[in-house]
Amino acid sequence: MPFAAVTYDIKPGFEAELAEIFGNFRRVKSDKVASETGEEAGRILSTAVFIRDDTLVRVIEYQGDLEAVARHMASQPGVREVEQKLKPYLSRPRETDTVEGFVATFQRSLLRTVAQISVRDLPTGA
Template identity: 75%
Template structure:
């Protein structure tokens, strides 16, 4: 399964506050992401958030089309809530109020995957 990682430029020293934001995250009811045709287009298998000093990275393990996942995430209430709560802690604002802005920000924040390994069958 592929992984994607997106970065956030944050103010250093707010690890506790940011941890609380993610600790109260409202998860989606299903890992299934549907495409425009209403059929399953992707799955979000796992997520994790890492932080050090002024950098935060969100890792997403997924199946399917990453753009479809980004569009799906843009409409999720929990994701919108996290993005709004993170705003005061960002050193670079993120345009995530619209689906188009969210997807553009997601793409701009995406790290290049250099290597990926898994021992799962």
């Protein structure tokens, strides 16, 4: 299963406030991600958020098409709520009020995957 990591440029010194925002995150109703035509395009398996100083990173474990995952996230009420609550703490604004803006910001904020290793990649019975 691939992972994606997205960065947020934040003002330092607000770790507790940011932890509270993500701690109160409303989960999505389903892990299934639909394409623009309504067909299943993937799944969001897990997420994690990390923070240090002026950098916040959201890691997403997913299956399927990453752009469809970003589009799905853009339409989720919990994600939209978090994006709104983050605005006062951002050192660099994010244009996430529309699906297109969210997807463009997601792609610009995406970290390059350098390595990814999982026990799930081992052959069965190894």
